[in-house]
Amino acid sequence: MAKVRVVNGKANQDLVGNNFTNDATQTIFQLGAFTIESNFTGRRITDYRNTISSFVTPITLENLNIDDIDSEKIFNLTSNVVLNLDKSDLKSYAKFGSTKEMLRVAIEQIILNYPASIYADNKLNYDGNITIVNYTYDPLTDITEFEIPTLFITNKFGLITGFNNFATPDNNALKNLNLSYQKYVIWRSNNATGNTNYIIGYTGDSPSYQFLSLRVQGNPFPEISATGLTASTAAIEYHIKPEPLEFNKFTTQLEPLERHLLAKRTENETGFVTKLKEPTQLDDGRTIYTERSFVWPTGDKYNVDIGGSVYTQYIITLMNLGAIYDEIKTDLVYRLLTTSSLKKHDNTDEQKMSKLLRIYGREIDNIRQYIDALVNINTVTYNKNNNIPDTLVKNYATTLGWDITTLVTGDQLEEQFFATEEQEENGIKLPSEIDIELWRRIIINTNYYWKSKGTRHSLKSMLRLIGIPEQFVDITEYVYTVDGRIDPSKITLTLEDIGTPSLPYNSQGYPIAPKENNDFFFQISGDTDGGQAYINVYRKVGFSVNRTIDNKKSWEQAGFVDREHYSTPTYSQRSSALIINTKEIDATLDVARGIEYDVYNYNKLTNYPINTTGVTKPFIYVNIAYNYGMSANTFTIPETPLGDIQVNFNGITLTSGITGNGDYTVAGNVVTLNTEYAVNNTNGTGDVITITYMHDKLSGTGGDYSQVKYVITRPVATNAGMEIPLPTGYTLSDSGDVQLTVNGITLSKSTSLYTGDFIIAPTKDKLIVQNVSLANYLQTNPVITVAYVYEVNGEGLVKKTEVHRVDSFSSSKLTYNPGINKFIYTMDFEAFDLAAIKVVLNGITLQNGSDFTLNGSNKYQIYLPPSLNFGDIIGVYYVISSKSTSSSFLPPNTNFPNINSLSFLEYLELITRKLINAKNRKVITDNNGGFYPTVLKIYEEYLRMSFLPENNFLHSNGYTYSNLFPFIGRFSAFFQRFVTGLLPATIILKKGGVVIRNTAFTRQKYTYxxxxxxxxxxxxxxxxxxxxxxxxxxxxxxxxxxxxxxxxxxxxxxxxxxxx
Structure with missing residues (x-):
C-alpha cells in the first residue's frame, strides 16, 4: 500500500494550524509529502533521550574518522549560507568597497594558503638533469624507494623539507613534509588523474646530505623498473604534491571570489582560467559588459605562478579591471559617500584613512550581499546564478511540502563533503553536492510532478533526476478484473456480513466501489497485505477476481502501440464494467533488468552476439588510411592481420613482394615501400596510403582463422579464351568472390546486368576473361594479383563483391541526394561498420572515411562523392558468412525475427520463451555453440567483449551484479521514498525496493x-x-x-x- 488515509472524525490539536476537518473522504496531501497517522488517536510523542540500544549507538568524531579541524569545516559547509551570485560579475562582490583591493586581497590569500608542491624539474640544466637517484621497486610489497637531489627541485612556496624540522609555518602542518608526508603523492602532469602513489616514508635533507629520501606505495615510474635495473637513476619531471582531498579542502575554505579565480584549469594544465565581465562606458552614458578570460599561469602544471613576466601581466590586467570598476561602479564609500578632504589631506603613513574607508566599504558589502540576495531567496534555476543559497534549498523543498531525505551517510563522512579528485567549479561529484542538486531540480519540476502525480511518466522522470538509469527501473502494472457479473438476487450476505457501508455491486451485478466510513476505507489493512482486505470484499460476495498484468503501457514505451500476438501479456475484457476501479503496481530497482537492457542495447549496436541476417561479418575487411610527416616509406599496422596484406598507393593496388621483387615487402606488422616514397606537400595535398587486410575484431588477435590471400598468378590461353587459374587445391564457395588486379587497377566481375572484365568459371577453380582488350593485354603483360579468403578451420567466411555500373542516378542501388550533395549507394548487406567494407571506383581504391562514408542510421547505405558520371563502375568488397543466413546463436528457423527490429521486451521474450524447449526442459543445442546454452553464452560473449580496449567498436560495458549492485544500493532508499510519495492513495504498491533475481541469461535453477x-x-x-x-x-x-x-x-x- 502506498499510504494510509486519516479518517479521524475529531480534529487533532497536535495537527499544524488546526485546519484539517478530517472528513472520512479527505486525504492528507502536501504536494507529494504523505504522512501516516493512526485513525483514532492524536500524534504520539516518543522521547528518545538517553536511549542507547543496539539500534542507537553514540556517534563521535572518532568513529566518524575525522578530526576537530575537518569537523569544523564540515559544520561550516552545512551551516554557513553561501550566496549563489553571478560569479563573473564583480558587482556581485563589491559595491561600497574597492574592487581592486578586493582582487588584490583575494590573490594574496590564495598564495598564502595554496597547497603547494615540490617540483622535480629535469630541465634546470640546459642539457637536462637527474631528478631520481637509487630507484628500486619491490613487486612483492609494491613499494618503491628512491632519492631526490635537492639541487634540482623547485620549492617556490617554501615548504619545510629539512631533516628533523617540525615547525608549523602559518599554523598549517601541510607545509611541513616531516609532519604531513602521508598526505602527499607523486604526481605527473601527463597522468593528471594518477594520484595513487602515496608517500609512506620520508627523510628530509641536511647540509651534509642534500637528498630527499622517499618510500612510495606502488610504482610511480614503471618505465624505470621496466628496465630490470636496480638502484637506477632517471631524469623525469614530476611533483610531490598534496593529495586531491587536501586541495579540495583548501578550495572549500576560500571566499567566493577566491574560489572563482581557481574555478577551472586549462586543458593543458598551464593555468587557471577565470571569466569576468569587463565594463565599458559608452558616449551616451550607458555601460555595457564584455566577458573576458583571465589565466593565472601554472608554469609547472600544478603550482600557481607567483613570479615571472606572465604572472606579472596577469596581475596587471586583473588590477586594471578592478580600477575600471572602481572608477564607474564600485568603491562608493571612498569615491562618493565621504568628503574629498578626508582623502586630500590624508598625510598618514601609507594613507591609512583611505584604507580605513575601503575597509568600511568592504564590511558594508558583506552585509549588502545578503540583503540583495533576499530578492532571489525563492529563485531556483539550473545555472545557480543569483539563486537561493545551497544550504537553504532543502528548506525550501520542505516549505513546498516534500519529505526530505539525503544521500549523505555517516560512512566515510569526509569523502561525502571533500572530493578525492581535484574538482572544478560546478563539477558536481560529491554526495553532498549531488544531494543539493537533486532537490534543486525537484523544486524546478515540482509543478510537473504535481500535475502528473502517480503516472508512469512522473515516476520515471523522478528516477532519472535521482540518477537511476531508466533501464534499471521495472514498473509492472496490474489490473483487477472479474470473470462476469453476479446475480444480486442470490446474495444472502448483509452489509454487516460484508463489512462495508454500501454494497460492492450495483443492481445489474457489476462491481462498484463501496462507500467509505471510519470503519471501512481503501487502506483498511494499512500497508500489510497489498490491499487484499479491500479486494476480498468483492470475492466475499461471489465475484471471481483476477489480478492480470497490464503491460500495454510497457509495450508502448518500447515503441509498439498495437501489438497482436498470442504471447503479448495484455488483458482484454468484454465490458469495462467488469474492471474493479483500482490499480496495483510493482515499482522496483532491478539490477538484472539493467544487465539485460545493456546486453540488448549492445547487441543492437554491434550486431553481436546474436547476428542479424544480412550483415557483414565482424571479422572485418579493414581498409585503413595513414597520416605521416613530410615523407615516409614505412608504415606500421595497428592490428595483427589474418593472412596477407594489400597496399594501395593513391588508389592504385601495388604488387606484393611475395615473389621477392614487388612494390612492397612485409615484415611482421611493418610494411615497407620498395620503389616509392609517400610525400606530403606544403599546399595540403599528398599521397594517400591505404592498407587492406583481414582482422578479427572480436578477439583483436590473429591465429588459425580465415585469412585473406593475395597471390600473383599468370593467365593461360586456351581454346575457350584467356583463363586465370586459382591456387592449386583452392575452390571458391558458391557465394564466394575474388578481387582481380592488373597493373594496380581493380577489375570488375560481370553481372546479369553488366558485362565486366571476367567471370568465375562454373568449376569455381578459375576465372575466365571476358574483356577482349584485357585478354590481348594479358598476352604481353601476364602478371595478375588475385585476392580471396582462405578458410583455415571451415568457419564459412567468404569474400563478397558487388559491382554496379552507373546507368541512372535514381535507381534502387544508386540515388543522388541534393540536400547533402552526395550519391547514396545501397548495398545488398548491412555493413558491420565503415572498416568492414572496401569501395573501388573505376578500379581505383577509395579511402574509408574521406572518399566515402557510412550512413550511421542505415548501414546499408554508402555516401559517395558527387563527382560520379554515367558509365562509372562501382565495386564494393566485404566478408560474409557462407553458412546459413540465420545467426549461429539461433535455431535454424526462417521465421526468426530480425534482432535490430525488436524492442527490449520482445528481445527478452525471444530469449525466455523461444530458446528453451519447454516440452521436456532439455537444452536446445546443436553442440556447436548454438541454441540454449547459448542463452548463457550470449551473456558470456558480452562479458568477454568487455576485455577489449575501450576504443574498440565491440567493447562492452561488462555489467555484472558485482559492479552494479553497489551503485543501485546507494539509491534504493531514495527510490522507495519517492515512489511512495508520488503514488495516489488508490494505487496498491505491491513490490518495491531492489529486486534480486537471475537475469534472462542465467535463469535456470537446476542442471539441464x-x-x-x-x-x-x-x-x-x-x-x-x-x-x-x-x-x-x-x-x-x-x-x-x-x-x-x-x-x-x-x-x-x-x-x-x-x-x-
Missing part, C-alpha cells in the same frame, strides 16, 4: 541433464524420454582469467557423440 557417450559401448540415453544423438565436435571450452568461454583446439577425440 544430457547424456554423453564417450564410449560407444555405453548406451545410456537419458531418463526423461527425450533421446537424440548429436555428434560432439572435437573442440573444448576453456576458462582463463582474461576471457569467459574461450575455444581452443587442445584435444582431438574420435567418435564422440552427445545424447540429448
Amino acid at each position: 541433464k544430457r547424456g554423453v557417450n564417450f564410449n560407444p559401448k555405453y548406451q545410456w540415453l537419458g531418463d526423461d524420454g527425450s533421446e537424440f544423438i548429436v555428434p560432439l565436435p572435437d573442440i573444448t571450452y576453456a576458462w582463463s582469467s582474461e576471457y569467459v568461454c574461450v575455444e581452443n583446439d587442445i584435444l582431438e577425440i574420435e567418435d564422440i557423440q552427445v545424447i540429448l
Whole structure:
C-alpha cells in the first residue's frame, strides 16, 4: 500500500494550524509529502533521550574518522549560507568597497594558503638533469624507494623539507613534509588523474646530505623498473604534491571570489582560467559588459605562478579591471559617500584613512550581499546564478511540502563533503553536492510532478533526476478484473456480513466501489497485505477476481502501440464494467533488468552476439588510411592481420613482394615501400596510403582463422579464351568472390546486368576473361594479383563483391541526394561498420572515411562523392558468412525475427520463451555453440567483449551484479521514498525496493541433464524420454582469467557423440 488515509472524525490539536476537518473522504496531501497517522488517536510523542540500544549507538568524531579541524569545516559547509551570485560579475562582490583591493586581497590569500608542491624539474640544466637517484621497486610489497637531489627541485612556496624540522609555518602542518608526508603523492602532469602513489616514508635533507629520501606505495615510474635495473637513476619531471582531498579542502575554505579565480584549469594544465565581465562606458552614458578570460599561469602544471613576466601581466590586467570598476561602479564609500578632504589631506603613513574607508566599504558589502540576495531567496534555476543559497534549498523543498531525505551517510563522512579528485567549479561529484542538486531540480519540476502525480511518466522522470538509469527501473502494472457479473438476487450476505457501508455491486451485478466510513476505507489493512482486505470484499460476495498484468503501457514505451500476438501479456475484457476501479503496481530497482537492457542495447549496436541476417561479418575487411610527416616509406599496422596484406598507393593496388621483387615487402606488422616514397606537400595535398587486410575484431588477435590471400598468378590461353587459374587445391564457395588486379587497377566481375572484365568459371577453380582488350593485354603483360579468403578451420567466411555500373542516378542501388550533395549507394548487406567494407571506383581504391562514408542510421547505405558520371563502375568488397543466413546463436528457423527490429521486451521474450524447449526442459543445442546454452553464452560473449580496449567498436560495458549492485544500493532508499510519495492513495504498491533475481541469461535453477557417450559401448540415453544423438565436435571450452568461454583446439577425440 502506498499510504494510509486519516479518517479521524475529531480534529487533532497536535495537527499544524488546526485546519484539517478530517472528513472520512479527505486525504492528507502536501504536494507529494504523505504522512501516516493512526485513525483514532492524536500524534504520539516518543522521547528518545538517553536511549542507547543496539539500534542507537553514540556517534563521535572518532568513529566518524575525522578530526576537530575537518569537523569544523564540515559544520561550516552545512551551516554557513553561501550566496549563489553571478560569479563573473564583480558587482556581485563589491559595491561600497574597492574592487581592486578586493582582487588584490583575494590573490594574496590564495598564495598564502595554496597547497603547494615540490617540483622535480629535469630541465634546470640546459642539457637536462637527474631528478631520481637509487630507484628500486619491490613487486612483492609494491613499494618503491628512491632519492631526490635537492639541487634540482623547485620549492617556490617554501615548504619545510629539512631533516628533523617540525615547525608549523602559518599554523598549517601541510607545509611541513616531516609532519604531513602521508598526505602527499607523486604526481605527473601527463597522468593528471594518477594520484595513487602515496608517500609512506620520508627523510628530509641536511647540509651534509642534500637528498630527499622517499618510500612510495606502488610504482610511480614503471618505465624505470621496466628496465630490470636496480638502484637506477632517471631524469623525469614530476611533483610531490598534496593529495586531491587536501586541495579540495583548501578550495572549500576560500571566499567566493577566491574560489572563482581557481574555478577551472586549462586543458593543458598551464593555468587557471577565470571569466569576468569587463565594463565599458559608452558616449551616451550607458555601460555595457564584455566577458573576458583571465589565466593565472601554472608554469609547472600544478603550482600557481607567483613570479615571472606572465604572472606579472596577469596581475596587471586583473588590477586594471578592478580600477575600471572602481572608477564607474564600485568603491562608493571612498569615491562618493565621504568628503574629498578626508582623502586630500590624508598625510598618514601609507594613507591609512583611505584604507580605513575601503575597509568600511568592504564590511558594508558583506552585509549588502545578503540583503540583495533576499530578492532571489525563492529563485531556483539550473545555472545557480543569483539563486537561493545551497544550504537553504532543502528548506525550501520542505516549505513546498516534500519529505526530505539525503544521500549523505555517516560512512566515510569526509569523502561525502571533500572530493578525492581535484574538482572544478560546478563539477558536481560529491554526495553532498549531488544531494543539493537533486532537490534543486525537484523544486524546478515540482509543478510537473504535481500535475502528473502517480503516472508512469512522473515516476520515471523522478528516477532519472535521482540518477537511476531508466533501464534499471521495472514498473509492472496490474489490473483487477472479474470473470462476469453476479446475480444480486442470490446474495444472502448483509452489509454487516460484508463489512462495508454500501454494497460492492450495483443492481445489474457489476462491481462498484463501496462507500467509505471510519470503519471501512481503501487502506483498511494499512500497508500489510497489498490491499487484499479491500479486494476480498468483492470475492466475499461471489465475484471471481483476477489480478492480470497490464503491460500495454510497457509495450508502448518500447515503441509498439498495437501489438497482436498470442504471447503479448495484455488483458482484454468484454465490458469495462467488469474492471474493479483500482490499480496495483510493482515499482522496483532491478539490477538484472539493467544487465539485460545493456546486453540488448549492445547487441543492437554491434550486431553481436546474436547476428542479424544480412550483415557483414565482424571479422572485418579493414581498409585503413595513414597520416605521416613530410615523407615516409614505412608504415606500421595497428592490428595483427589474418593472412596477407594489400597496399594501395593513391588508389592504385601495388604488387606484393611475395615473389621477392614487388612494390612492397612485409615484415611482421611493418610494411615497407620498395620503389616509392609517400610525400606530403606544403599546399595540403599528398599521397594517400591505404592498407587492406583481414582482422578479427572480436578477439583483436590473429591465429588459425580465415585469412585473406593475395597471390600473383599468370593467365593461360586456351581454346575457350584467356583463363586465370586459382591456387592449386583452392575452390571458391558458391557465394564466394575474388578481387582481380592488373597493373594496380581493380577489375570488375560481370553481372546479369553488366558485362565486366571476367567471370568465375562454373568449376569455381578459375576465372575466365571476358574483356577482349584485357585478354590481348594479358598476352604481353601476364602478371595478375588475385585476392580471396582462405578458410583455415571451415568457419564459412567468404569474400563478397558487388559491382554496379552507373546507368541512372535514381535507381534502387544508386540515388543522388541534393540536400547533402552526395550519391547514396545501397548495398545488398548491412555493413558491420565503415572498416568492414572496401569501395573501388573505376578500379581505383577509395579511402574509408574521406572518399566515402557510412550512413550511421542505415548501414546499408554508402555516401559517395558527387563527382560520379554515367558509365562509372562501382565495386564494393566485404566478408560474409557462407553458412546459413540465420545467426549461429539461433535455431535454424526462417521465421526468426530480425534482432535490430525488436524492442527490449520482445528481445527478452525471444530469449525466455523461444530458446528453451519447454516440452521436456532439455537444452536446445546443436553442440556447436548454438541454441540454449547459448542463452548463457550470449551473456558470456558480452562479458568477454568487455576485455577489449575501450576504443574498440565491440567493447562492452561488462555489467555484472558485482559492479552494479553497489551503485543501485546507494539509491534504493531514495527510490522507495519517492515512489511512495508520488503514488495516489488508490494505487496498491505491491513490490518495491531492489529486486534480486537471475537475469534472462542465467535463469535456470537446476542442471539441464544430457547424456554423453564417450564410449560407444555405453548406451545410456537419458531418463526423461527425450533421446537424440548429436555428434560432439572435437573442440573444448576453456576458462582463463582474461576471457569467459574461450575455444581452443587442445584435444582431438574420435567418435564422440552427445545424447540429448
